[in-house]
Amino acid sequence: MPYEYTSVSLSDEEDDENYESSKEYNSKEVTIYAIDCRPSMLEADQNGDIPLLVTLKSTRAKIVDIIDSRPNDHIGIILFGTTESNNPHNKGHIYILQQVDLVDASRIKELDLLINNVNLIKDRYGSSDAVFPFSDLFWVCSDLLVNASVNQYFKRIIIITNNEDPTGRNAQYRKAAIQRAQDLKDSGTEIILFGVKENEDAFFDPNLFYSDIAAFPGNDDKQEDESDNRILSSIGNLKDLFDRIKTSQTSARSEFRLPFEIGPNLTIGVRGYNMVLEQKIGTPKYYFAEGEQTLEVTSVTRWKCLDTNAFLTPIDIRKAYPYGGEDIIFTEQDVAAIQTVNNPGLLVLGFRDIAFLKSHYQVAHPYFIYPDESPEKLDELGNQIDPPGFQLIILPYADEIRQVPPHAEVQDYQEAADTMKPIIHTLKIRDLINHKNMIQRAALDTEPEVPVDNCVPNYELIESTLSNEIDAFKRLVGLDTLSSQDILDNQAQAQAKKRGANTSSSSATASSEGQPSKKLKEMTIAEHWKNGTLEMVTNPSLKEFLTSVNIHPKKLKKDLIDQVDGYLKVKTEG
Incomplete structure (x- = not known):
């Protein structure tokens, strides 16, 4: 039986309300770093490394990475095992260093201050071996998440410690902490442990406490209800801590979740993933200095009526399309109906032999389609085993395939x-x-x-x-x-070949009287319109002309040409 590939139709109207509702709810994340500050975290190991200092450096590196890759994510930092307290309910030995919020330069500078002098933590917040109800830490984390209004975010708590049993073998503390951790997990909050071994020969036993609240590699009964954003807890040497924290939160995130219609009355839910995505420079933003603060400029767009010079409200503005010298008015519902070809989703159009699929057709990165009903299966090391899905390759249009340059036949x-x-x-x-x-x-x-x-x-x-x-x-x-x-x-x-008709039309700019044609740069907009060369006029020139005749220019060149064409037609006929 020959291999086959499937032709599918992807409806991807980003302005459609139905499409928005089908997006993943966890496109943004909030992470709380809970860092142990007990005296042993401030003591240098056999290599001269201080666990708390390495933790702060690792957290800073991750935060800087988040600014570049996921600037809308929120971060919070809690210190526990301190003598000072800073939290809404005055829970002992818990200090909120940074509230859950977007990352900015001032928050990074605060970490830099502690990194440059780690003893400031002991001087400012204190360090204590006292055993306290560990459930209090989860209460404080819960309060931070509630007060930050991040209900639609994927929530995560990362605990970094070298203490394998923070409850001090107190049965009551243990029971309360496990129950409170389970409440957080039931509400959609993930709990991860980064356990630090004090030296090469030390042993960190997660079964004393943390295996009851976090998922570890090979612990299958803790994984059945986890989402595709899951990060497994881990235990290792201090030298591995930096890499483990910095590479956390790099698990696959689905780009979309849509119905996949295989045939009549046969539809399954699938998730689409970007396996490869080019890194681009983000959209530039404008800032201004106000005192010692640097604030982002908030842009506001307002429309004015050319006749009355009064500001227009949204109900005063209508969408229209010029046709036959008149403006055809469209309502928002009309525009939505025109833009909606079909409900969002994947639709199988047919099957063709794989021989028709050429390697040079892949001009864009593919999507990986994954059944929404099946959780992934992991091996004992936490690696995925043969994902049950397939690659979705977007076929190009004809004009997206470049002409092959001169070349000889390649034998190998x-x-x-x-x-x-x-x-x-x-x-x-x-x-x-x-x-x-x-x-x-x-x-x-x-x-x-x-x-x-x-x-x-x-x-x-x-x-x-x-x-x-x-x-x-x-x-x-x-x-x-x-x-x-x-x-x-x-x-x-x-x-x-690409210019096509434009090349031929540019050679026909001579007037009907047989006089020599003007250079394109010397022609007016009206002369370009008369000679059919408006396509060769730049957008700024078209917009300048429309503004001069009291017509608000649109954005796309096609629309600008239609506006100029409609105006000059009416003027000529008049």
Whole structure:
């Protein structure tokens, strides 16, 4: 039986209310770091490392990573095992260092202050070996989550300690702590332990307490109701703590959850995951200084009536489309009906042989479709075993496939790929990392480093270390037989083909009297309209023209051209 692939239709209207309601509720997260501050956490180990200091550095690194990757997530920090108390119910030995909120520069600077002098924790908050009701810690965490109004967030509590039994073998404390932890888990809060062994030969027994409130690798009975965001608790040496905290919260998050219609009256629920996603620089934001604070600028868009110069309210604004010299008014319901082709979901359109699927059709990253009804299965180390799903590859439109440049037939593609690998690995560009580092230094008032412009090719490195590999690759793919002029000619042909009708229309700009045509830059908007070359006018020029005739310009070029066309038609006919 030949392999087959499925053609599916993905309805993805982001403005549709039904689509919004089908998104995952846990797109944002709130994490509370509960850090043990008992005296043993302040004592250096055999390698000279202080557990509490490594914990603070690890937490800071994770917070900085969250700013880059998930800026809308909330973070809170609680110190326990202190002598001082700072919480709403005056629970002893629990100090709220940072409330649950978005991360900003001031919160990172507060951590930096403690990292630079870890003894400040003992001086300011104290350190105590006193046994207290550990359920109090969960009560304080619960209060933070409630007061932060993060009901729709995925909630997580991470406990970092080297104490394997915080209840001090007190049966009453143990029972109360387990019950309160279970209440938090029932309300959707995940509890994770990062247990720190005091030295290489030390033993941290989770069965004394923590195995009753957190999930560990191989503990199957604790995993059956966990979501795809689960992080398993772990125990290890201090030197591993940094990596374990920094790599936490990197589990797969579903991009969408939709119904999958396989056939008539046969629909299952699936989740879609992005397995590979390119890293991009985020949208820039504007800030202003007010005293010692740096605040984000809040932008407000308001519309004015050209006739009365009065501000318009939403009920005064209507959506319209120019047609036949008139504006056809649409209501919000009309626009929604036009945009909605079908209910959100995946729909099987048919089946074709896999031979029709070419490798160069994959111009975008695929989605991994996963049955919503099945939890994943893990091995004893917490790794997933053969996920029950399939890859969803988005097929391109014809104009998304570029013309193949001149080339010779390649006899061994694998050999060519292996030859290119050292070239790719050597010439890595780290400009995105430099961009983030410069922003962090500006926000945290640290000394800036002179950035290295990695966009400039390192010709000396290329010549000294990669010349043989480049020559071998060119020979394998037939580029050694092509001249630079062949490549330029091919590029010119591709551009001419893409322009299509525009190229022919631009050559027909002479007037009907046979006079020479003007240069495009010298033509007015009306002359472009008359000669059918409005497509070659820039958006700013079109908007400037529309504004000059008291027409509010739209955003897309097609709409701008329609506005100009409608105006000049009416003016000409009048």
